[in-house]
Amino acid sequence: MRDMHEGMDLTTLRWFLVVAELGHVTNAAAELRVSQPGLSRAIARLEGELDVPLFDREGRGVRLSGYGRIFAEHARRLVAEEEAARRALAQAADPEHGEVVLAFLHTQGVWLVPELLRGFRQHHPQVTVRLIQDRAVTLEEAVREGRADVAITSPRPAAAGLAWAPLITERLQLAVPADHRLAGRRRVRMAELAGEPFVGIKRGGGLRTILDDLAAGAGFRPEIAFEGEELQTVRGLVAAGLGVALVSPAPPGNEPHEGVRHLGIADAGATRTIGLTWVEARTRPPVVDGFRRFVLSRVEELSGAPGYN
Known part of the structure; x- marks a missing residue:
């Protein structure tokens, strides 16, 4: 395969990515407002330059080949780098105008993210923050792919090239129905929950991994009665009696969910650190760097909230 930077223009890379997303050359041409023959020739030239087939034909559509899937990852990064550079140049003269793309966990949409955005917008009202x-x-x-500038997430990303700074550490709790046998307790040990049905976050979520690890440390595997993505839903199902749940602390100032009691967990490891991540080597527009610095400046203040370290 030839060096992918040789003779390769970013317009063709963008066209390639649209075809990959839509799985259809004609539809991609309509989306891009170019002719279908012209788009087909551009893709053929790209395949010729790389000396590999990027698509497999499938009926009237196409899908990425094994080579295409590998190439798409690199193409997204190249396009993202070019877009970041253009944004940086456009905003360099006025860092108070522009856009920040912030990605965050479902569980941080109730308190942490709104709290940060409220403070940031007070000082930078002309900056647009787009959320994922x-x-x-x-x-x-x-x-990594440049679709978001920064992310509030947990655990610390393992991928090379991603910087990460801790913001807050949550002391996790056990949510139980108000009439549960443990509802009158202040703290429990995980070993006491063997055999209990759990309402859990779907696999791949940080809280689910912590639940599995805590249960394994206590000598059992949690019986999952239901899997969800948002803690508000999880707490509602706990109130309905479907099971117990490992949850992050209730947001400061929020009333506890009706029909649910929250208990402390005595086991070591019943915490979760939430942090901010970004690509260290990527060119960041001044407005993005300003947002990043603002978030990191709030660490001490955020850590003082009840239920957080």
Whole structure:
């Protein structure tokens, strides 16, 4: 395969990515407002330059080949780098105008993210913040591929090239129905929960991994009665009696969910550190760097909230 930077223009890379997303050359041409023959020739030239087939034909559509899937990862990064550079140049003269793309965990949308945005907008009202909400693994991909500038996530990303700074550490709790046998307790040990049905976050979520690890340390495997993505839903199902749940602390100032009691967990490891991640080597527009610095400046203040370290 030839060096992918040789003779390769970013317009063709963008066209390639649109075809990969839509799985259809004609539809991609309509989306891009170019002719279908012209788009087909551009893709053929790209395949010729790389000396590999990027797509497999499938009926009237196409899908990425094994080579295409590998190339798409690199193409997204190249396009993201070029877009970041353009944004940086456009905003260099006025860092108070521009856009920040912030990705964050579902569980941080109730208190932490709104608290940060409220403070940031007081000082930078002309900056637009676009939000992406998802699971940790998807957030990491969004930052690596340039679809997000920064992400508030947990655990610390393992991918090379991602910087990460801790913001807060949550002291996790056990949510139980108000009439549960343990509802009158202040703290419990995980070993006391063997055999209990759990309402859990879906696999791939940080809280689910911590639950599995805590249960394994206590000598049992949690029986999952239901899997969800948002803690508000999880707490509602706990109130309905479907099971117990490992949850982050209730946001400061929020009333506890009706029908649910929150207990401390005595086991070591019943905590979760939430941090900010970004690509260290990527060119950051001044507005993005300003947002990053603002978030990191709030660490001490955020750590003083009840239920957080």
